[in-house]
Each structure stands twice: as structure tokens, then as C-alpha cells.
Amino acid sequence: MRWAVVVFPGTNCELDCHHVVADVLGQPADFVWHKDTSLDGFDAVVLPGGFSYGDYLRTGAIARFSPIMGAVEEFAAAGRPVIGICNGFQILLEAGLLPGAMRRNDNLKFRCHDVHLRVENAATPFTNRCRPGQVLRIPIKHGEGNYHADRATLEELERNGRVVFRYVAPDGAVTPAANPNGSLNNIAGIINERGNVLGMMPHPEIAAERLLGMEDGRPIFESIVAYVEGTAGARWVPAAAARARSRETPGKGGAADGR
Amino acid sequence: MTTMTAWKARVYVTLKHGVLDPQGRAVENALKVLGFDEVGDVRVGKYVELGLAAPDRETALARVEEMCRRLLANPVIEQSRFDLTEAQGDS
Numbered sequence: 001m002r003w004a005v006v007v008f009p010g011t012n013c014e015l016d017c018h019h020v021v022a023d024v025l026g027q028p029a030d031f032v033w034h035k036d037t038s039l040d041g042f043d044a045v046v047l048p049g050g051f052s053y054g055d056y057l058r059t060g061a062i063a064r065f066s067p068i069m070g071a072v073e074e075f076a077a078a079g080r081p082v083i084g085i086c087n088g089f090q091i092l093l094e095a096g097l098l099p100g101a102m103r104r105n106d107n108l109k110f111r112c113h114d115v116h117l118r119v120e121n122a123a124t125p126f127t128n129r130c131r132p133g134q135v136l137r138i139p140i141k142h143g144e145g146n147y148h149a150d151r152a153t154l155e156e157l158e159r160n161g162r163v164v165f166r167y168v169a170p171d172g173a174v175t176p177a178a179n180p181n182g183s184l185n186n187i188a189g190i191i192n193e194r195g196n197v198l199g200m201m202p203h204p205e206i207a208a209e210r211l212l213g214m215e216d217g218r219p220i221f222e223s224i225v226a227y228v229e230g231t232a233g234a235r236w237v238p239a240a241a242a243r244a245r246s247r248e249t250p251g252k253g254g255a256a257d258g259r
Numbered sequence: 260m261t262t263m264t265a266w267k268a269r270v271y272v273t274l275k276h277g278v279l280d281p282q283g284r285a286v287e288n289a290l291k292v293l294g295f296d297e298v299g300d301v302r303v304g305k306y307v308e309l310g311l312a313a314p315d316r317e318t319a320l321a322r323v324e325e326m327c328r329r330l331l332a333n334p335v336i337e338q339s340r341f342d343l344t345e346a347q348g349d350s
Contacts, residue, residue, distance in 0.1 A: 057305075057330070057331070058333055061330065061333065062330075065330070093335075094333065099335075100335060101333050101335035101336045103274075103278065103279065103280075103281065103336060104281045104282060105281065106279065106281045107281070108281050108282070108285050146279075146281070148278060148279075148335070148336055149335070150335070182279065182281070
């Protein structure tokens, strides 16, 4: 499989993403400039972190109109995996590929430290190499990661297993103290309805090898490989099926379901 | 040929009511530290000024409205309003 790492003016995590995919996983990967208009020949797309267009107007608001984004939308519409990390997540939100919006961190600080994430849905193209409920330690570095969505959207996300990662304490408990930015329901990462587009604020690409002291981010990239190569153990359950399943087992997947 | 008129729009983008505004809260706290105890409900927004050419007022209004919808404000968390005036001279 071949990976595309999209680069906007102001992106600054593209080398780390490329390094993980190419050097750690040994996968072919190319940088794709934001003025390009095609993603032909690629099997997975990474929108890396950074400060595209200087975060002018709103984070991701201008990058969202870059020529490459038309191709990203088509790629996503074809059901192929797209992962947006940090600023990449913000761009996906602005592009409407994921619901909701980012506000400034509620504490007004640029938070740059490790966080603990609980894997809320381990059947996605991005988490099939994780265990349900597994706690990952991965760093964040952002000033605007305060996830917001209206109540109906939030309920829909929770009901259908679309909250993939939540900020938690090291023991996996959802607590206000574990929430670094004020995100509603401690949300750190979500997927689209079809399950092939993930946005997450934490940076798995800088926590993917022992040499750097952290490896918990690597399964996220390995999951994408497994998904594309068809070796993923668990497959994403479409929203309708997830709804049916959640009706059978009430109480699963809700925000208040702190285990 | 249509005669174009120069217009000036002043766009105000604010967070929707009910969306937490961390900046506004910090500014409010700072004002209180300065002794402005009477202050409350501080909200920080954005102001965008732009010039545009349009044949008539109706067209200009429609165009600025579209600019707000597509780029200047994010409808998930923000709302916008604007004033439109005929540009004076070169301004």
C-alpha cells in the first residue's frame, strides 16, 4: 500500500508522519503538496499537524479550500482511510468531513504533554490493532483542541460508536482532570459515519517507536495497514448496525459509561 | 455593461450564544482584576472589513452573506452579521 502525507503551508508534522510510515512501518509514502489535485495511486491519506496558513481566521479554515482537499473529499467518499492529526483534525472539521468544531482550550494554554486515551471503539480502520478500552499514552500539542458539537450531534456520535478516543486518567477513568482542553465528553478523536475518516488531536506519529520512549501511537498506523491489506481482525461496523447493536445492549457507549 | 459600485462591508463574527468562550472569560477576569467589578458576559469575536464591487445593493448583500456562510464564520460555533455601505471615494 502507498501512503500520502499531505503538506499545507504551515504544516510541521509531515516529516514525523512520513518517518513513521516509511521508516518504522516500512511502507511506501509520498508527500503531496496542497496544490496537487489528485490522490490516484494512494491507499491511505494522512493530514498531519501544524499551523496551516498560520491558523489565520480559524484553525484549518483556509487549508480546507486548498486544491488537494477536493481529492481528499473524493478519497473519503470512496470509503478509503483518511487520518487527520491535530491541525489535520481541525481541517477535516472545517471541511465538513467530520462534525463539530474546535474552540480555544478552555484553560487558554497551549497544552504540550502526554495524555492518556481510552480506545472507545476498537473495530475501526484506525484501531483494529488496539483492544477495546485499552489506554494509550500519546502526546498532545495544541492550543485549540476544545471539541464542540451541538447536543444532537454529540448524542449521535456517542450512540454510534463514533467517539474513538477519550481523554482519561491513567487508569482509564473519564475525569475532568484528565481533559486537557475542555472538550465535550472528553472527546479526543472521532470518526465519520462511514468509519473511514478519523480526526484526533493527540499525535500518534511522535509516539511510535521505542527509541523515542513511547510506542502507543504505532498501533494506529498498523491498524490502517491491516485495514487496507484486509488483515484487520475486527471490521468497522456501519452506523445502522451499531445502532441495532446498541439497542440490544443498552448502556453501552454512552458518555456516562465510565468504566 | 453593468455599472459596478464599490461597497464596503463590516463583518462581525461572534461565538454563538451558549458556546463557551475561554478568551472572553479571561478578558472578563482581567477586567475584574483592574477593578471593573460591574463587568459580565464578555465575549471576544472577530471583525473583518472588506471591499467589494457589485452592481447593486441586493447583489452585494447576497455576496457578503455567502462569504460569511462559506468562510468567514463557522456555523457550528459562530454567527455573523454585517453592515454594508457604499464606499466613499478611494477608501
